[in-house]
Amino acid sequence: MDRRRANQDLQLSVNLFKKGDYEQSLSLLLPLFSIAPREPNILLYIASCYRQLKEFEKSVEFFEKLTLLHKHPGYFCSYANMLAEIKLSVKSKKLLIEAIKIDSNYFDSHYNLARLEQSLASYERAASSYLKAHRLNSSHVDACIGYGQCLIKLDKASEAIVHYKAFLNRYPNSSNVLYSLACIYESTNDEENYKVILLKCIKLSPSNRLFLLKYASLLVSLKQVDKATNVLTHLLQDNPFDHRIHDELFKLLWSNGEPEPFQFYHSACDIAPVNSLVLELVKKLVKNNELVLALGKIEPFLSVNVYHTEALLIKGHIERELGGFSNSLETLKSIRQQDLSLASVLNERCITHLCLNQFAIATKLAEELTLLYPNNQGGRALLATCLKLNGEADRYNQLYDYQHLVKVISIPSLIQSKFNENLKVELEKLHLSRRHPLDQSLRMGTQTEGQLFNTDLALVLQLKEQIDTEIKVFLHELSLSEKQFMDRKLTENFSYSGSWSVILKQGGHHKNHFHSEGTFSASYYVTVPDAVHCGGQGWLKLGQPELSRWIHLEPDYCIKPEAGCLVIFPSYMWHGTNPLLEKSERVTVALDVKVSEVKKSRIDLKAKSLCCY
Template sequence: MSALLQSAAGLMKAGQFAQAERLLADGLATHPGDVEARHLRAMALGQLGRFDEGRAEFNSLAKKHPAPHAVLSNLGNLERRAGNLSAAAEAYRASLQIQPGFADAEFNFAIVLSETGDHEQAAGLFQGLSERLPDPLAALNGLGNALSALERHDAAIAAFDRALALRGDAVGVRINRAAVCRNAGRLAESLSELDRACREAPGFAEAHYQRGNTLRTLGRTEDARAAYAEALRHAPGRVDIHRELASLAWESGAGQDATAAMDVQLAVRPDPDLALAKARILYRGGDLETARAALDQALSWAPDHAEALALRGEIRRVLRDGHAGLEDLEAAFAASEGRNCAIRHQLVEGRLAASDFAGALALLGKEPEAAHLQKHVALKALAWRGLGDPAYRDFYDYDRFTWAGTIRTPAGYDSLAAFNAELEAVIAKLHTTKAQPLEQTLYGGTQSPGRLWNEKDPVIAALADSLLEAADRFVAGLPHDPAHPFLRRKSNRLKLTGAWSVRLRSGGGHVDHVHPAGWISACYYVAVPQSVLDGERAGWLRLGASGVRGLDMAAERYLKPEPGRVIFFPSYMWHGVEPFAGDTLRVTAPFDLVPD
C-alpha cells in the first residue's frame, strides 16, 4: 500500500482529488483496515465537497488512527470548508487537547477564530506560532490581519514588517500591509505599497483591487474605477470586485448602467453569487423589478441559494406580494439551517411586516454574537412594541438613554461658529461623488469615503477630541445595570470608531435604521439650513420609527439639529432624518462609540 499512498498523496498535492479518491477507494477494497489510506481518502472527500462521507470517516478514524490529533485537525479543515465554523473550532480544540502545540491545528484554529470575530484569541495564537515556527511568514501575516481587525494598526503594520523582512517578495503580505495603512489613514503609504505590488505582480487581481480601494478613499474616483477594471481583467469572476466597481459607478451617477460589467460577465458564465450581487445593487438603487429578475436568474442556477431566496423574499414584501415573500424567507431560513443570523433577521422583518409579533419574537430567541446584537435588539424592540410588552420601555427610555448638548469649543478657536466654518470647508473637500452610497441610509446627498477619523487633518482631530469629551459626559450619567445589553457595556474608557460626513441637499434625509457595529451612535451638526432651524421637524432627527418596510410605527421623539450640537443614543435605536427643503446644505458628522 505504500506505493499507492505515495501516488495518492502526489495526486492530492497536484489538486487532483477525484483521481486520488478513486485510487484510494480501489486500494481500500483490498485493504479495508489501512487507516492511513482511509485518512487520505477522508481528506480527498472533504476537498471534493463530499462532506458527510468525509466527516463520518474522520470521526471513525479518530478512535483508531495512531495520530488522532492529526485526524481531528483535518476534520476541522473539512468543517471549515463546509462552512461549519463552530464545528471546525470544536475539532481543532479536540486536536490540541490531545497534542498541545500541534502547529497545523493551532494555525487553522486561529484562522477560524478570526473568521468568527474572536480576533483577540486569534492574535494570541498567531503570536505564539510566529515565535516558534521555523518559517513564521504565514503566522505573522495572520497576526497582522487579526491585529488589523482589532484596529491595532501600528502593531499590525509591525507584524507585516517582520514578515516582509523575511521575504520581501511576499506580495500578499504587502497588500495586507497596504490595507492596514489605508485603515490607519496613511493613504500615501498605502498607495505606494500597492503601486509596488502591482509592479511586482501585474497579473494579481487583489493588488489592483486594493489599489482601487485606496484610490477611492483618496477621492480619486476615475483612477479607482480604472483600477477595479484592471482587477476584473485578471479575475473576471470576482464578485467582490464587481460589487465595488458597480457601487462606485452608482455613486458617480451611472444609475442603472452601474451593473454593466456584471451583465457582461453573466452573459459569459452563469454565476448565482454575481447575479445576487447585481440584484443587491439594483435593489438599493430602487430598481426592484430588475433586481427580482436577477434573483430569479440566480435561483434558476442554484434553487437553494439561501441569500438569493432571502433577498427575493424581501423584495416581494416591498412589492406587496407579502405571502410569496414570506415563503421565500422561510425557504431561505431552512436552506441556511437557521445558522445565518442575517437571514434570520430578514425573516423576522417579514413576520413583523405581517404583524406576526409573537412569531417574530419566537424567532429571535437568545442573544446572537456581537456583530448581530444591535439589529437583534432593534427587531426585538419592535416586536415588544407591537405586542404592547412593557419590556419595550426598558430599551426605548429616551430620557435615560439619549442626550443632546453643545460640544466645547476646541482650543485655538474664538467660537464654535468659527470652528464649524473651518470644519465644513474640510468636509467639503472629502465629497467627490455625485450620489449617495448604495450601502448607506441617506438619500438626496453624498457621504465621505473611508473613516473620518483617518483623515490627518488637525480640524478633524480637534472635532474628535471635543466629541469624545462630550461622550464621556453622556456615559458618566448612564445608570449601571449588568443585566441590560446596553448598560452592561458602560465604561469610563471610550473609543471613537466608525465616522463619516454627510452633506444633504434640499429634499434629502435618512431612512430609519440602526448601527450594527456600534454601542452608542451619535451625530454632530456642522451646518444646518435656516429653514430647518426655523421649522418644525423637517430636517430633524427622529427616534423610534420602524425601519422595517411594511411595518408602520411612528417616531416617538424628534430632536432639533443645531450647529455645534451632538446627539447620543444607543446604536440599536431606530433613527432617521425627516426630509427638508432649504437653500443650503445640511452637513453632519455621524459616528459610533464602543468601550475601549
C-alpha cells in the same frame, strides 16, 4: 494483500486525494484500514476525505482514532481545523493547546491557534499566538500578516507598521506584506506612503487582481476617475463574472453620477442569466427601487437554481414590496427546512407577517431571531417594531428606553471657538463622491470612506478626544444606574467599530435604519443650517421603523440638531432624519461604539443552566 501492493494503493489514494477525487481515494483507503487499522497515514487520509465530502461525523470518528493512537501535533492540527470549519471552536482550541503541549516548537500549532482566535475576534490572544508562530518561522508570510492584522484590530497600527517594515527589511519582495502595509497607510490617510507602497506591489505583481482593484481605488481618491474606470474595465475583460470587480466598477460609476451605472452588470447577466452574479445585480436593483426589473431577473435564475435560499429570499422580498403578501409567504415557505432558522429568513418572514397585520405571529418570529442570534442588531430593531405594533408597551419601552439609553450632550469647548468651522473645511476634503452610496441610508448627500478616526488630521483627532471623554461619562452613568442593557451588564471599556462624516444637501436625509456594528451609535453635529428652525428640517428621528413600504409608524422622539452637540443612542434603535427642504448644508461626524460586556462568573453560568427547561 502484500506490503508492496498496500503501499502502492496508499500512494495511489494519496494522489487521488490531491486531485480532488475523494470518493475514489476512499475506495482504496477503507480496505487498507481493515488490514492496518492503526496506520496513521491511512487514518489521516480517510478522515480528510470525509471532511472534503462534508461527512463530518465520519471524519470526526477517524480523527478520534488517529489522535488517540498517535500523539503527533500535526494530526491534532488537522483535526482542529476540521472542527473549526464546522464551528466547533471550543474543542478545536483544546486540540490545538494539546498539540502545543506535545511539541511547543511545532509552528502549525501556534499558527492555527492564532487563526482560530482571530476568527473568534479574540485579537489579544490571536496576536500572542501569531507572534510565537512568527518567532518559530520568521519567513512565514501569513503569520507576519496575521499578527499585523490583530495589532490593527487592537488600535496598534503604528506597531503593525513597524512589524511589517522589519519583515520587509529581510524579504523586500514580499508583495503580500507590502500590500498589507499599503492598506494600513490607506486606513490612516497617509496618502503618499500608501501610493508609493501600492505601486511597488503592482511592479512586483503587475497582473494581481487584488492589487489592481486597490490601485483603482487609489486613482479615484486622486480624482483620476477615467483612469480608474479603465483599470477596472480591463480587469473585467479577463474576469467577466468576477463579483468584486463588478461591484467596484458599479460603485465608481454610481458615485461619479454616471447615467448607466448598471451597464456592465446587465451585459454580463444577459450572457449568463443563471450565473450567481445575477443576485448581486438584483440586490442593487432592489436598493434602487427597480422592483419589477429585479423580479424579471431573479425568476430565470430560480428556474434553474430552484432551491437557492438567497434567491428565494430576494424573490419573497420583491413580491411583498409589490403587494403580493401571500405570494411572498409561499415563496419563503419553499426555502429548504434546514435554512428556515437563518436570521435572514426569519427576518423576511416576520416583516411579511407584519404587512399582513399578523402581529402576534411576527412577534414570535422576531423573538426566535433574537434568541438564536443575540448579537444581531437587526433582530432587536425588528422585535421593537413587532412589540410596538402588537401593543406590548412595557416590553417596547424597556427596549427603547429613551430616558436612560439616549443622551444629548453639548460640548461648550467646541462651540465657543471656530473649531467646527475649521473642522468642516478639513472634512470636506475627504468627501470625494458626487452621489450618496446606494447601499447606505443616506440620500442626497455624500459620505467619507474608511475609518475617519484612523486619520492623522489634527482637528479630527481633537474631536475624537472630546467624544472619548463624553462616551466614558455616558457609560459610567449607565453603570451607576445599574441599568441592564438587553439583559447584559456593560463595562466602561469601548472601541470604535466605525467612524465617518456625512454632508447633507438640499433634499438630503437619512432613511430610517439601525447600525449592525456597534453597541451604541452617535452623531456629532459640526455645522447645522438655519433650515432646522423651520418645520423640523434635518431633525433626528428615533423609533420610526423602515421595514417595508406597507408599514407606516410615526417616530417616538425627535431631536433638533445644534452645532457642537453629540447625540448617543443604542445602535439597534431605529433612527433617521427629516429632509432638508431648503437649499442648505449639514455636516456631521457619525460613529459606532463597541462596548465590552461584564463576563458572567462560573456561578452565574451554572445557575443559568440550572434554570433552563
